Amino acid sequence: MKILTAWLRAILPTISVSDRQLADDLTLRGIAVEGVHDLGVSPSGEMNGHLFEMDITTNRVDAMNHRGIAREIATMYALELPALEPVLPAVREAGAASAARPFSVRIDPEAEALCGRFTARVLRGVTVRPSSGEVKTFFELLGQKQISNAVDASNFTLLGMGHPTHAFDLDRIEGGIVVRLARRGEVLKLLDGTTRTLEADDLVVADEQKALGLAGVMGGWESMITPGTKNVLVEAAWFDPAAVRRSSRRHGLHTDASHRFERGADFNAAPLANDLVAELILRDGGTIDGTMVDLAVPAIEQRTAKRAAISLSVREVQRHLGTTVEDGKSEGRRGEDRTSENKKNESRQGEDRDVAGESALRSAVVEQYLTSLGCRMTAEGDGSYSVALPSWRLDLEREIDLIEEVARVFGYNRFANTLPMPLPVLRHPVEAQERAVRTRLLALGFTEAISSTFASAAEAALFAPEETSGSTGEGVALRHVAMENPLSAEATLLRPTMLPGMLAMLANNLNRDVREARLFEQGQVFLGTADDEGVGEVMETASLVLGVTSETTERTSLYSAEDAPIFELKGVIESLASLFTLAGGAESLRFSSEKVPAWMEAGRGGIALLHNRPLAVFGELSRTEQAARKLRQPVYLATIAISELLTLPLQVHTAREISRFQAVERDLSFLFPDTTKWHTIAATIEALALPELERLLPLEIFRDPKGKAIAVGQHSLLFRLVFHSATRTLTDSDLVEASRRVTEALTAMGGVQRMPGS
Amino acid sequence: MTPEIPHLPSYEDPALDAAFEALHGEVATRSARITTLEERETFRLDWLGRKQGRLKLIGDAWLKAAPAEARRALGLRFNQLKQAVDAALERKVPDGSASRSVASAVPKASLDLSLPGLVRRPGTPHPLLETMHAMVKVFGDLGYSVNLGPQVETDFYNFEALNFPPNHPARDTQDTLLLANQSGKAARDRLLMRTHTSPVQIRTMVANDPPLRIVIPGKVHRNDAADATHSPIFHQIEGLAVGPEITFSDLKGTLDHAMKAMFGADVRTRFFPSFFPFTEPSADVQISCIFCGGAGCRKCKHSGWIELLGCGMVDPAVFAAVTDERRRQGRDPEVYDPRRVSGFAFGMGVERIAMIRHGVADIGQFYSGDLRFLEQFG
Numbered sequence A: 001m002k003i004l005t006a007w008l009r010a011i012l013p014t015i016s017v018s019d020r021q022l023a024d025d026l027t028l029r030g031i032a033v034e035g036v037h038d039l040g041v042s043p044s045g046e047m048n049g050h051l052f053e054m055d056i057t058t059n060r061v062d063a064m065n066h067r068g069i070a071r072e073i074a075t076m077y078a079l080e081l082p083a084l085e086p087v088l089p090a091v092r093e094a095g096a097a098s099a100a101r102p103f104s105v106r107i108d109p110e111a112e113a114l115c116g117r118f119t120a121r122v123l124r125g126v127t128v129r130p131s132s133g134e135v136k137t138f139f140e141l142l143g144q145k146q147i148s149n150a151v152d153a154s155n156f157t158l159l160g161m162g163h164p165t166h167a168f169d170l171d172r173i174e175g176g177i178v179v180r181l182a183r184r185g186e187v188l189k190l191l192d193g194t195t196r197t198l199e200a201d202d203l204v205v206a207d208e209q210k211a212l213g214l215a216g217v218m219g220g221w222e223s224m225i226t227p228g229t230k231n232v233l234v235e236a237a238w239f240d241p242a243a244v245r246r247s248s249r250r251h252g253l254h255t256d257a258s259h260r261f262e263r264g265a266d267f268n269a270a271p272l273a274n275d276l277v278a279e280l281i282l283r284d285g286g287t288i289d290g291t292m293v294d295l296a297v298p299a300i301e302q303r304t305a306k307r308a309a310i311s312l313s314v315r316e317v318q319r320h321l322g323t324t325v326e327d328g329k330s331e332g333r334r335g336e337d338r339t340s341e342n343k344k345n346e347s348r349q350g351e352d353r354d355v356a357g358e359s360a361l362r363s364a365v366v367e368q369y370l371t372s373l374g375c376r377m378t379a380e381g382d383g384s385y386s387v388a389l390p391s392w393r394l395d396l397e398r399e400i401d402l403i404e405e406v407a408r409v410f411g412y413n414r415f416a417n418t419l420p421m422p423l424p425v426l427r428h429p430v431e432a433q434e435r436a437v438r439t440r441l442l443a444l445g446f447t448e449a450i451s452s453t454f455a456s457a458a459e460a461a462l463f464a465p466e467e468t469s470g471s472t473g474e475g476v477a478l479r480h481v482a483m484e485n486p487l488s489a490e491a492t493l494l495r496p497t498m499l500p501g502m503l504a505m506l507a508n509n510l511n512r513d514v515r516e517a518r519l520f521e522q523g524q525v526f527l528g529t530a531d532d533e534g535v536g537e538v539m540e541t542a543s544l545v546l547g548v549t550s551e552t553t554e555r556t557s558l559y560s561a562e563d564a565p566i567f568e569l570k571g572v573i574e575s576l577a578s579l580f581t582l583a584g585g586a587e588s589l590r591f592s593s594e595k596v597p598a599w600m601e602a603g604r605g606g607i608a609l610l611h612n613r614p615l616a617v618f619g620e621l622s623r624t625e626q627a628a629r630k631l632r633q634p635v636y637l638a639t640i641a642i643s644e645l646l647t648l649p650l651q652v653h654t655a656r657e658i659s660r661f662q663a664v665e666r667d668l669s670f671l672f673p674d675t676t677k678w679h680t681i682a683a684t685i686e687a688l689a690l691p692e693l694e695r696l697l698p699l700e701i702f703r704d705p706k707g708k709a710i711a712v713g714q715h716s717l718l719f720r721l722v723f724h725s726a727t728r729t730l731t732d733s734d735l736v737e738a739s740r741r742v743t744e745a746l747t748a749m750g751g752v753q754r755m756p757g758s
Numbered sequence B: 001m002t003p004e005i006p007h008l009p010s011y012e013d014p015a016l017d018a019a020f021e022a023l024h025g026e027v028a029t030r031s032a033r034i035t036t037l038e039e040r041e042t043f044r045l046d047w048l049g050r051k052q053g054r055l056k057l058i059g060d061a062w063l064k065a066a067p068a069e070a071r072r073a074l075g076l077r078f079n080q081l082k083q084a085v086d087a088a089l090e091r092k093v094p095d096g097s098a099s100r101s102v103a104s105a106v107p108k109a110s111l112d113l114s115l116p117g118l119v120r121r122p123g124t125p126h127p128l129l130e131t132m133h134a135m136v137k138v139f140g141d142l143g144y145s146v147n148l149g150p151q152v153e154t155d156f157y158n159f160e161a162l163n164f165p166p167n168h169p170a171r172d173t174q175d176t177l178l179l180a181n182q183s184g185k186a187a188r189d190r191l192l193m194r195t196h197t198s199p200v201q202i203r204t205m206v207a208n209d210p211p212l213r214i215v216i217p218g219k220v221h222r223n224d225a226a227d228a229t230h231s232p233i234f235h236q237i238e239g240l241a242v243g244p245e246i247t248f249s250d251l252k253g254t255l256d257h258a259m260k261a262m263f264g265a266d267v268r269t270r271f272f273p274s275f276f277p278f279t280e281p282s283a284d285v286q287i288s289c290i291f292c293g294g295a296g297c298r299k300c301k302h303s304g305w306i307e308l309l310g311c312g313m314v315d316p317a318v319f320a321a322v323t324d325e326r327r328r329q330g331r332d333p334e335v336y337d338p339r340r341v342s343g344f345a346f347g348m349g350v351e352r353i354a355m356i357r358h359g360v361a362d363i364g365q366f367y368s369g370d371l372r373f374l375e376q377f378g
């Protein structure tokens, strides 16, 4: 909305600040001036002032005009806002008949709830011509289209004081005016030249024969003012916000009038607006015929202009708003930041004083602000008031609304910066666990990422098929959760797994030639219970997903280059589990290569089980999927049911005594068939319960694809036994005995010992 | 081997020099023969052994007989000899095949320190979540506890209890992502993606008695078209303080402090009247531009100020909704009587703050997983 400072100064000649200061002061009081444009100098050498580009919040429809802004300015600077007093010529006496028979207006009983007030005045012998005077001047400065004095008068009134009006060519009206609901299918040609077919709940202003205009939205073509118009009917009414919004939306007509009515116009402004329009038209000739018709629906007046006064206590103002920088005299000594506690102590010390007297927000200040905004304040003693509300401020309904007005006019930045009493901080149950997981993943070289909360049905079916979704504690099957209005065809479901998001991110990287990626995302996954009616409840579960793709993994003594990422994921899972106190210790976590999901390449991954419940699935994406997605190198994924861990206490480690005797090592090498897994070998050695065996670790696995050094289907395994005694230095003979027992046990299970160097 | 103690004819400098030169020669000859770790260990014990080491034995013998004025000269020379033994021990034991002289004389110029350092790269924390954690910490230091809530919310918690009127545009499918198949439910129970973290305010008040100081970080969703500054997925941080004497000036002081803690002590704040359904009075908060200090620059569109958050005093209608819900759930409903408590709430977009902090131009980069982007923040 555009506002002229020249117009503001015409309404309020006592403004003493510059236009720019005015813009700043208004903005800080919630009447936002978004742009200030210098309008230069007029041909006659006068300063044109500035044009303000305003951004008024929708609840302040009363401020969407020059007078509304002037009222804010008057309140802000404690100026007197002169009353609007249109001067109209005397009613023509000749028409005794007219006086006896005023122009006929009626509001259909069905329409009474939608038309609260209707004023109409007949002007005869008018001259339709271009506008002059301030209408012409201000419209030119605003860039407002000028049509004719009669039409411009209506627009000028709207821009000036905010109330929409309409001027009809009286001679096109057949009989009197009827405000009624449209007949379904009724056709009306509007001022914009379009023809509309109406619905039964469109409100129209009509004559005895036909609809003349869409009430509160736009006038009709047929009765519009033309250069030949001689007699005019001026309408100023109050229409129901919801009815106007309905018609405006239905017909796609957003007009200045509908904008005002939709947000609640001023019930009492109608007759004044009618006077103002008449005054402007009559400047160019013509007379008033008869008294103005003014129909008001009492029920609507009751809930708008005559709504009940509300009570306001200055104590409440201070209780909500607190301390201002101008409060008391001790401010400077104490510094700016004071806690509530300080304030409380001060008020306690001064209990016998009038609390209101200490605050800059004294009764007198509150009274002045609200009175200036149009409230009528009746003091009820002890800093309390009964406040009658202005008819143009339907947004004011409660005491808190008035408190807000006081804060706004006073200026938010004149309040002090105080701090409330701090309270002891309670840690969120899983905060520490989540942080530990995140810190560990970062340390392990995984970069944190965030992906979409949604998934396509196809991705969900591949990565988290509904059959594997499980059920609630009550045995209700869990299903995928669909969106009513998905963001896109790829986002029709709430993600039941984070794997697709991770895969998309890895693919993104590969497509941009980033071939080395380690990512993780911690987030929520969603499943729902469906009943006959649709989705019942949605379960949100914390989940963790890892993604690895690498072109530089090298074979190590233990892992082939292709297997290394799988073992890296296994290592991460073990490392994360080690953060938590697991009932049953590290033994409660085990790994299995059975029942791997469809997205995984067969034999290229596995699942981790914690207390025999699935904790993680990890492995290489199937070659089919890799090819389908045109990924240039293998990608490895892990999804971890981190919620299983987050509820566990973090591990608190207890120090154990480190032996002051030296540990001794013995490396052994065996040939095994490939069917013999490390797990079995380790279990066999552990079963020997060798005294002082501290650690057992695999060092090297060797296969010869050509079958020369080692037959195909066999591998050599080099492992290390570390012995450590808390009480003595171990001797060679201790190791000889241990080696002998290990060799014997491994030979018994099919191993063949190899000598060093062989 | 019985260690041999060489004869020292005199404690005059020339005699000392000659004797020590011989010992240095012996160290050099013997250390040059070392080819295995075992040999090195023998060498070490031979010279430095605590009881039978040659240095110990010779030292004991020569020092015992030395006149007081010669002790200093003797000590100095023993130190030099010990350094020679140590240096011999530090030399790399060469492979059997390698030439011995090469191993002991690596030219110093071969270390090119201008090559990049060798580092095990840790992962990079996400700039958005780092910003979120930093903000949460600022409020944690002010006595705010973290609370979280679900991303799938009911209409009641997301809108109704927060005083959104039934026809408010935010409730429209144009703005809010709704879950499918909800028509069979009562309006207040219909599920949607929360559009802000504010429902956690309600959940917290329904479940807990005042006083409260909570900070709510979280992911939220709106049915927005994605562009450089908008994303349908984004993050918010919300704060709520409720108690018997919480005031608007407390709100001002809290946010002024928080912005200084976050962006530096020089930052100033400015409050403007605004409108939100769930607060009254409501305010928008600007901070003085962190790039130009308020003088005006391109980043702040030459205004000197950056708009950062919305806030206000908890609307009594919100307390009323909390009270109703507490009554429904059988909790003491009186404790949130707006005549007895007041509160303030504030909320800010994490993306916007992170974009300002890190100079990120496209919000979409936060959700791309693009390592070229993410690794910049490590």
Ligand SMILES: [Zn+2]
Pocket: B289, B290, B291, B292, B293, B294, B295, B296, B297, B298, B299, B300, B301, B302, B304, B305
């Ligand atoms: Zn700047």
